[in-house]
Amino acid sequence: MSATAPPAHWRRMRERYRLLGSRCETCGATFFPTTKVCPKCRRKGKIAQVEFSGRGKVYSYTVIHSAPKMFEQFTPAVVALVQLEEGPMVLSQIVDTDHKELKVGMEVEACFRKLFEQEQSGIISYGFKFRPVNDHWGKYYDNKDI
Amino acid sequence: MKVGIVGYGAYIPKWRIKAENIAKVWGQDAQTITNGIGVHEKSVPSLDEDTATIAVEAARNAMKRANGVKPSEISAVYVGSESHPYAVKPTAVTVAEALGLTPYVTAADTEFACKAATAGIQACLGLVKGGYMKYGMSIGADTAQSAPGDALEYTAAAGGAAYIIGGDGVLAEIEGTCSYTQDVPDFWRREGSLYPKHAGRFTGEPAYFEQIVKCSKSLMEKLGTKPSDYTYVVFHMPNGKFPLKAASILGFDTKQVTPSLIVQKIGNTYSGSSLLGLAAVLDRAKPGERVLMTSYGSGAGSDSFSITVTDQIEERRRLAPPVQYYIERKGYLSYSIYAKNRKLFRE
Amino acid sequence: MLKKREVAVISAVTTKCGEHWDKGIKDLAWEAGVKAVEEAGISGKDIEYLVVGNMSGGMFVGQEHIGALVADFLGLNPIPSLRVEAACASGGVAFYQGYLAVASGLYDVVAVGGVEKMTDVEPEQATSVLAGAMDFEWEAYFGATFPALYALIATRYMHEYRLKPETLAKIAVKNHYYGSLNPLAHFRNKITVEEALTSPLVADPLRKYDCSPISDGAAVAILAPLDIAKKYTDTPIVVEASAIASDTLSLLKRRDLCTLDATVNAANKAFQLAHIEREDVDLIEVHDCFSIAELLAIEDLGFCKKGEAQNLVEEGQTYIGGRIPVNTDGGLKAAGHPVGATGVKQIAELVKQLRGEADKGRQVDGAEVGLAHNIGGTGATAVVTILSRRGA
Numbered sequence: 001m002s003a004t005a006p007p008a009h010w011r012r013m014r015e016r017y018r019l020l021g022s023r024c025e026t027c028g029a030t031f032f033p034t035t036k037v038c039p040k041c042r043r044k045g046k047i048a049q050v051e052f053s054g055r056g057k058v059y060s061y062t063v064i065h066s067a068p069k070m071f072e073q074f075t076p077a078v079v080a081l082v083q084l085e086e087g088p089m090v091l092s093q094i095v096d097t098d099h100k101e102l103k104v105g106m107e108v109e110a111c112f113r114k115l116f117e118q119e120q121s122g123i124i125s126y127g128f129k130f131r132p133v134n135d136h137w138g139k140y141y142d143n144k145d146i
Numbered sequence: 147m148k149v150g151i152v153g154y155g156a157y158i159p160k161w162r163i164k165a166e167n168i169a170k171v172w173g174q175d176a177q178t179i180t181n182g183i184g185v186h187e188k189s190v191p192s193l194d195e196d197t198a199t200i201a202v203e204a205a206r207n208a209m210k211r212a213n214g215v216k217p218s219e220i221s222a223v224y225v226g227s228e229s230h231p232y233a234v235k236p237t238a239v240t241v242a243e244a245l246g247l248t249p250y251v252t253a254a255d256t257e258f259a260c261k262a263a264t265a266g267i268q269a270c271l272g273l274v275k276g277g278y279m280k281y282g283m284s285i286g287a288d289t290a291q292s293a294p295g296d297a298l299e300y301t302a303a304a305g306g307a308a309y310i311i312g313g314d315g316v317l318a319e320i321e322g323t324c325s326y327t328q329d330v331p332d333f334w335r336r337e338g339s340l341y342p343k344h345a346g347r348f349t350g351e352p353a354y355f356e357q358i359v360k361c362s363k364s365l366m367e368k369l370g371t372k373p374s375d376y377t378y379v380v381f382h383m384p385n386g387k388f389p390l391k392a393a394s395i396l397g398f399d400t401k402q403v404t405p406s407l408i409v410q411k412i413g414n415t416y417s418g419s420s421l422l423g424l425a426a427v428l429d430r431a432k433p434g435e436r437v438l439m440t441s442y443g444s445g446a447g448s449d450s451f452s453i454t455v456t457d458q459i460e461e462r463r464r465l466a467p468p469v470q471y472y473i474e475r476k477g478y479l480s481y482s483i484y485a486k487n488r489k490l491f492r493e
Numbered sequence: 494m495l496k497k498r499e500v501a502v503i504s505a506v507t508t509k510c511g512e513h514w515d516k517g518i519k520d521l522a523w524e525a526g527v528k529a530v531e532e533a534g535i536s537g538k539d540i541e542y543l544v545v546g547n548m549s550g551g552m553f554v555g556q557e558h559i560g561a562l563v564a565d566f567l568g569l570n571p572i573p574s575l576r577v578e579a580a581c582a583s584g585g586v587a588f589y590q591g592y593l594a595v596a597s598g599l600y601d602v603v604a605v606g607g608v609e610k611m612t613d614v615e616p617e618q619a620t621s622v623l624a625g626a627m628d629f630e631w632e633a634y635f636g637a638t639f640p641a642l643y644a645l646i647a648t649r650y651m652h653e654y655r656l657k658p659e660t661l662a663k664i665a666v667k668n669h670y671y672g673s674l675n676p677l678a679h680f681r682n683k684i685t686v687e688e689a690l691t692s693p694l695v696a697d698p699l700r701k702y703d704c705s706p707i708s709d710g711a712a713v714a715i716l717a718p719l720d721i722a723k724k725y726t727d728t729p730i731v732v733e734a735s736a737i738a739s740d741t742l743s744l745l746k747r748r749d750l751c752t753l754d755a756t757v758n759a760a761n762k763a764f765q766l767a768h769i770e771r772e773d774v775d776l777i778e779v780h781d782c783f784s785i786a787e788l789l790a791i792e793d794l795g796f797c798k799k800g801e802a803q804n805l806v807e808e809g810q811t812y813i814g815g816r817i818p819v820n821t822d823g824g825l826k827a828a829g830h831p832v833g834a835t836g837v838k839q840i841a842e843l844v845k846q847l848r849g850e851a852d853k854g855r856q857v858d859g860a861e862v863g864l865a866h867n868i869g870g871t872g873a874t875a876v877v878t879i880l881s882r883r884g885a
């Protein structure tokens with residue numbers, strides 16, 4: 001498909017690899033995907049690139065049981081709208097999760113995964129997905145016997 | 147100039163398969179096998195994980211610990227692996243792009259079975275010490291292949307570790323390194339083959355032990371150190387037995403080896419193996435403690451490193467998850483799902 | 494500016510929707526076109542302008558240039574003919590274009606068509622084609638499907654308004670009930686709430702019976718100025734208003750995930766233009782591509798407050814005899830969803846109802862005013878059309 005052709009993949013690659021969006025330096029608003037204009041400031045807005053932290057909360061989710069060929073191998077896959085801590089909403093899969101623990105408001109963080117492979121000999125598209133946040137690893141450093 | 151580790155990071159996929167589930171499929175006795183190799187379960191990548199994704203996760207953890215190092219200051223990225231996603235197209239560029247290190251950076255994939263990434267660390271040491279760059283990064287990551295039913299299936303695992311090398315903000319100084327290399331046909335994979343082959347017991351004495359032992363000895367002689375100078379020793383871990391035997395040949399005791407012996411819980415992560423072992427040691431070492439690490443790559447060669455932990459370690463390691471967190475973060479797969487994830491079913 | 498003329502529908506017809514293995518895109522267009530001309534009592538030569546709604550002839554059957562193709566196949570050359578595309582709202586947008594052409598005084602007799610041939614490709618392929626209506630780079634690229642996007646809306650809706658899957662199932666049950674009474678419907682079978690709730694999950698919480706099918710079909714409407722229309726028929730159906738609104742292509746930038754603002758805006762505009770109140774509307778044909786979409790439509794069109802459409806469904810108020818009958822032909826769910834034809838098919842249903850010619854058991858008695866609501870994508874395009882039998 002032309003929309004997944006190497007040049008099309010490459011044009012959006014950095015945004016997908018690093019979760020890049022835009023920030024209006026005039027009013028401070030952040031945007032995803034990247035924008036050329038701040039809808040509030042219009043011509044007065046100065047748009048700069050911003051790398052999001054990757055932290056966010058599940059705004060809504062679904063488990064896909066019927067997927068197009070490109071994504072068939074991942075079914076049942078969790079797809080979610082994630083609201084980033086900076087504000088913008090993004091859509092991607094949630095991985096490394098038990099479907100039973102899914103809920104609106106669940107804290108997630110971005111990770112780097114394969115989005116799909118373009119048949120066996122084609123290019124591999126990588127990008128951000130999300131996984132549940134685990135902040136409890138600090139305890140390991142307080143335990144002398146790790 | 148003190149040169150050494152400025153940041154390190156680990157990553158291990160969440161999924162595991164138990165040796166007993168593999169043994170059941172092939173009609174083997176699980177007890178005999180786990181006793182023989184000392185590996186009870188191994189890590190398995192998700193369908194959407196490969197060497198590039200594991201390398202990026204480990205590298206991002208290394209960046210967190212390399213307090214204050216700007217992406218643009220890292221001028222070299224090496225990814226050592228024997229499971230690069232592409233035969234032609236470097237994993238290292240994907241990693242460099244995902245970390246925002248591009249475009250003024252040299253990037254290359256290295257391959258020397260399981261020691262490809264320690265070769266990368268040596269390259270970084272040279273570039274930094276020679277004044278060519280401020281920081282370099284080397285990552286060892288693999289989603290190790292094994293033919294269904296082969297003995298390797300019990301150990302071939304997935305994981306990786308990343309190291310940022312520099313002369314500023316060193317949390318573990320590398321005082322010396324040396325290598326020991328010969329042409330030994332103990333393990334190989336031909337171009338176009340899906341799975342590696344190995345020469346059975348020949349992989350032991352003339353291959354693993356010969357290189358590991360001679361390389362480690364050579365470095366200690368050069369530096370005038372002895373096993374008792376080191377709190378920890380880390381070796382490549384093809385199974386749970388070989389590192390213990392190598393240690394005993396060299397005169398280390400078990401206590402010096404076990405903190406890095408993560409192979410029992412996650413299997414052999416190939417290019418990630420010795421580097422994940424070192425990460426597990428750095429997760430607990432105290433300032434001033436010394437570590438001897440010797441990698442091993444079939445074919446065959448070893449790289450030894452003598453490392454002294456600095457007083458920066460305690461603050462900085464807390465900035466990213468420890469190896470033990472990843473070991474305990476797990477979910478089990480059946481053999482059939484494992485086979486699907488590892489693409490053992492082919493059209 | 495040209496003075497706006499009153500526009501009426503002389504005839505509006507649809508083919509049966511479903512898996513038409515023996516019919517290609519030309520055959521479907523032919524069937525609907527001939528039927529419409531016959532019903533209108535006009536000759537093909539009377540048609541001055543043709544607009545065809547089609548979402549993706551190129552991807553479904555490898556055929557582009559649909560405007561010329563339909564004009565050629567119906568023997569209408571050399572009249573101007575063009576295709577319009579707005580994903581699943583292509584039909585509604587085509588109708589809007591035809592309406593503008595007549596209202597402006599530029600043409601008198603205009604044919605508006607919609608056609609889609611979807612079953613020549615495998616269902617997974619059709620899913621991929623339909624995904625072209627969302628934001629490919631930031632939704633489809635990350636694994637979203639259409640059912641998944643509406644499922645995201647449904648999950649959030651359930652979270653905010655305590656909607657139960659049973660309520661969604663009741664929407665499907667109603668639509669299958671009316672489908673059973675409609676000989677042109679894709680599905681003629683009645684279903685139970687139990688069957689709907691145990692049907693396979695497509696994108697949790699949406700199940701098979703929450704999703705409209707992949708259908709082949711075509712529909713055609715013939716428009717003319719009201720005074721001319723009266724020459725051809727005793728029951729011209731007046732186009733009181735036709736309005737379109739747009740919204741963000743993707744769900745990422747929506748003001749509120751549970752509201753399709755395009756529907757709200759198009760509806761407000763249409764009611765304002767028509768000088769008609771919601772209470773005066775006797776039935777609505779809404780875009781129930783998924784059960785949740787029917788719920789959103791009832792609210793966003795202004796027939797109840799946000800979060801309250803579930804009460805109307807639970808009380809049976811969306812059946813004939815209730816407060817606002819919805820999708821009396823079976824909707825997209827049961828009557829079928831040949832994407833580019835759907836918006837025109839809805840007009841055909843309203844015309845039938847307003848003329849009192851609907852099939853036994855599904856006629857809204859004394860229907861005077863009807864509203865059609867056609868959506869593209871997840872609501873990036875909404876078309877709202879209000880028709881009345883004022884001209885009869």
Ligand SMILES: [Zn+2]
Nearest residue numbers: 024027038041
């Ligand atoms: Zn602004």
